[in-house]
Amino acid sequence: MSTEFTISDLSAEFDITTRTIRFYEEKGLLAPRRKGSARIYSPADRARLKLILRGKRLGFTLDESRSIIEMYDPAHGNRDQLHSLLTKIREKQDHLKQQLHDIEGMMLDLQDAEEKCLDALDGADGTD
Amino acid sequence: MSTEFTISDLSAEFDITTRTIRFYEEKGLLAPRRKGSARIYSPADRARLKLILRGKRLGFTLDESRSIIEMYDPAHGNRDQLHSLLTKIREKQDHLKQQLHDIEGMMLDLQDAEEKCLDALDGADGTD
DNA sequence: ATCGAGATTGACGTTAACGTCAACGTTATC
């Protein structure tokens, strides 16, 4: 069945070590249930892991990823807490917009470099 | 004149420490000219620094940023080198595409979280 | 001459995010 996963299932699927997964747990990013001493991961745990790895690909620290993940779960606070949550959400959105901008710029630069590279290859065509 | 910069000029402009700038030099990412023992940065040096910081915002390591920056300068190699450069350029493009995809996903998640948050604030309107 | 503001070179300290053992428990299978 696909409703439960061992630590090595996940490490194989996402190509990370079991040490890494345990490390995320130490840091409070995961909390799988136990069967004896062994860890059993639910689909929800697996989804959290995916979010962590996505954060990693975007250069977020684990602390940042944790706080981002916490933004996704049900509202559990009073007005003040909700307001500060909203602020944090918008800060992350701004961060992502900056990243989008940076990616655009770098994409253009790389396209430029690619063209120059192709030109150089073209100009030297057969000239070896 | 704006044609030369001291290390503290740049540290002030980009809000980083001088130690950081010297560190980038140690790592071979910058090579300012010297006036006696003091470092003098040209607009080109400043541009390189901007590229480094952009890479940082996208989660690249300094090694990665260095190799990306090296992709931008004139073609200086033979066909084989140009081909491997082209390969590296396309790898970075793929990396950026993955990041774009990740950002899209996270944006959607955050919008979702934002709505839930607003709903919660709305539902509890005046209910304090 | 000196004095303070900014520069330079070491050299050691720090944090995040794991890697790398070592020593031990748990199953299932032969």
Added chain:
DNA sequence: GATAACGTTGACGTTAACGTCAATCTCGAT
């Protein structure tokens, strides 16, 4: 019931990217 395959908890090691001194230099203003 021994062995192999997988799991567990420490505990220490490692790398990147700086921070944090300390000692020295240099240079224009007083």
